[in-house]
Amino acid sequence: KAGVTQTPRYLIKTRGQQVTLSCSPISGHRSVSWYQQTPGQGLQFLFEYFSETQRNKGNFPGRFSGRQFSNSRSEMNVSTLELGDSALYLCASSLRDRGFPNEQFFGPGTRLTVL
Amino acid sequence: AQSVTQPDIHITVSEGASLELRCNYSYGATPYLFWYVQSPGQGLQLLLKYFSGDTLVQGIKGFEAEFKRSQSSFNLRKPSVHWSDAAEYFCAVDHMYSGGGADGLTFGKGTHLIIQP
Numbered sequence: 001k002a003g004v005t006q007t008p009r010y011l012i013k014t015r016g017q018q019v020t021l022s023c024s025p026i027s028g029h030r031s032v033s034w035y036q037q038t039p040g041q042g043l044q045f046l047f048e049y050f051s052e053t054q055r056n057k058g059n060f061p062g063r064f065s066g067r068q069f070s071n072s073r074s075e076m077n078v079s080t081l082e083l084g085d086s087a088l089y090l091c092a093s094s095l096r097d098r099g100f101p102n103e104q105f106f107g108p109g110t111r112l113t114v115l
Numbered sequence: 116a117q118s119v120t121q122p123d124i125h126i127t128v129s130e131g132a133s134l135e136l137r138c139n140y141s142y143g144a145t146p147y148l149f150w151y152v153q154s155p156g157q158g159l160q161l162l163l164k165y166f167s168g169d170t171l172v173q174g175i176k177g178f179e180a181e182f183k184r185s186q187s188s189f190n191l192r193k194p195s196v197h198w199s200d201a202a203e204y205f206c207a208v209d210h211m212y213s214g215g216g217a218d219g220l221t222f223g224k225g226t227h228l229i230i231q232p
Contacts, residue, residue: 056219090159092220
């Protein structure tokens with residue numbers, strides 16, 4: 001079974017621009033979560049999508065948004081980029097049925113650099 | 116709010132020696148606990164998980180971890196490390212609201228493992 005894939009792997013943008021990152025989950029997984037990883041703040045939860053609905057959201061400004069498609073693929077968007085948005089963005093998928101914990105499987109990440 | 120503490124930022128171990136990475140969590144109810152490993156430039160790979168039952172859990176690559184509720188700990192161990200174990204290790208906790216759903220994994224800051232030849 002193919003793992004979680006993320007595209008692109010590397011991205012360089014300038015302040016004020018917007019960016020869209022893509023994530024394809026493991027086949028059969030309906031939950032997709034996004035995390036931001038920085039040296040200073042570590043790994044932080046952005047949001048989770050399940051069956052095309054945002055189920056949970058972390059403590060990030062509204063510039064960070066996402067969506068999920070009917071095939072469970074997900075995109076996240078960051079508008080009006082700031083230097084502090086430079087990070088590794090990780091996507092994770094899981095079965096995540098309600099009421100049951102499930103392990104999350106992570107993709108390789110997208111390295112975003114904001115200049 | 117739940118939190119995870121990994122007290123050791125860096126640990127250096129000789130190849131062939133035993134390893135223990137510490138993890139303490141703060142959460143009122145039963146936590147779901149995980150250990151992940153991250154190699155440079157890579158995503159996170161799940162080593163093992165604890166949901167319930169036997170408090171000693173076995174994972175991949177020869178790792179094990181023991182859940183101790185009284186100490187709020189979930190330490191990772193390996194009897195003999197290999198040079199390929201050099202990486203960043205993250206402990207994480209999750210929980211489910213009674214109504215279903217969750218607010219994502221909460222991670223510790225990580226422990227950087229260095230293997231000496």
